[in-house]
Amino acid sequence: MSRSVEFFDTQFKRQVQGGEFELNPFERVALAYLHGAVLDLGCGLGNLALEAARRGCTVTAIDASAAAIARIHGAAQEECLAVEPIEADLTRFNIGQEYDTIVAIGLLMFFPQSRALAMLRDIQAHVRPGGHAIVNVLIEGTTYMDMFTPGEYFVFRREELMDSFADWVIAVARYDDFPAPGNTLKVFSTVIARKANEKTLNVPEYPLVSEARPHITEAAARSAEPQSHGKHRVASQIPGPTLPLWIRNCV
Numbered sequence: 001m002s003r004s005v006e007f008f009d010t011q012f013k014r015q016v017q018g019g020e021f022e023l024n025p026f027e028r029v030a031l032a033y034l035h036g037a038v039l040d041l042g043c044g045l046g047n048l049a050l051e052a053a054r055r056g057c058t059v060t061a062i063d064a065s066a067a068a069i070a071r072i073h074g075a076a077q078e079e080c081l082a083v084e085p086i087e088a089d090l091t092r093f094n095i096g097q098e099y100d101t102i103v104a105i106g107l108l109m110f111f112p113q114s115r116a117l118a119m120l121r122d123i124q125a126h127v128r129p130g131g132h133a134i135v136n137v138l139i140e141g142t143t144y145m146d147m148f149t150p151g152e153y154f155v156f157r158r159e160e161l162m163d164s165f166a167d168w169v170i171a172v173a174r175y176d177d178f179p180a181p182g183n184t185l186k187v188f189s190t191v192i193a194r195k196a197n198e199k200t201l202n203v204p205e206y207p208l209v210s211e212a213r214p215h216i217t218e219a220a221a222r223s224a225e226p227q228s229h230g231k232h233r234v235a236s237q238i239p240g241p242t243l244p245l246w247i248r249n250c251v
């Protein structure tokens with residue numbers, strides 16, 4: 001387990017014990033754009049994945065944290081939700097099919113540059129026309145480093161994420177700063193973009209980016225070689241949108 005995953009696994013165990021399952025600010029913004037078949041990469045405790053399923057989506061949720069995946073598995077079974085939680089290391093994972101929505105909130109910076117950018121391209125390639133990519137990364141200006149594995153992370157340039165969606169219809173593009181331990185800072189870029197299809201080409205339904213979500217800058221701190229683990233499916237076995245067994249038993 002990498003230092004990053006260990007960091008989150010420890011945090012998630014604490015949160016599970018304390019019953020802390022709130023959506024974070026980025027997940028709250030993402031809610032309005034979730035539809036259809038959803039892939040949540042680096043899903044963490046699955047708060048967004050579970051909420052997406054409550055809203056009628058069919059969700060595949062992947063993370064390397066065993067604590068997170070166990071929690072999602074339990075909650076999905078308890079509520080009979082169409083969520084397939086998969087414990088896997090995303091270091092060498094390739095997305096195997098198209099989705100209506102692909103989410104990667106707070107994930108890509110935990111890989112070296114070439115891998116982070118390859119994952120971003122893989123995400124973009126596997127969103128269906130008319131579907132949404134929801135991506136959030138740490139960017140330059142970030143000084144909080146405790147959660148990174150030394151030599152194995154990538155802090156994006158300020159405009160890099162936004163620029164990579166040049167051919168898409170941008171729904172949300174924002175920057176957020178948050179204070180972090182030791183008087184440090186986390187600076188995020190978030191993009192939610194719709195892949196153009198014939199109907200939407202040149203006819204964006206969204207207002208201009210600056211009107212939709214003003215960039216929130218400096219002062220805005222307010223706000224596969226997958227691992228196989230016991231009962232959880234491994235990434236190379238991800239099927240199409242078949243419902244997990246417990247869902248089929250629920251309906």
Ligand SMILES: C[S@@+](CC[C@H](N)C(=O)[O-])C[C@H]1O[C@@H](n2cnc3c(N)ncnc32)[C@H](O)[C@@H]1O
Pocket residue numbers: 002004005008009024026027041042043044045062063064065068088089090091104105106107110
């Ligand atoms: C900042 S957290 C974000 C979690 C969730 N998306 C959220 O918004 O709360 C980063 C997540 O990426 C996961 N992660 C980091 N490196 C990973 C890897 N190599 N494979 C799979 N998951 C990884 C961590 O376990 C953690 O759940």
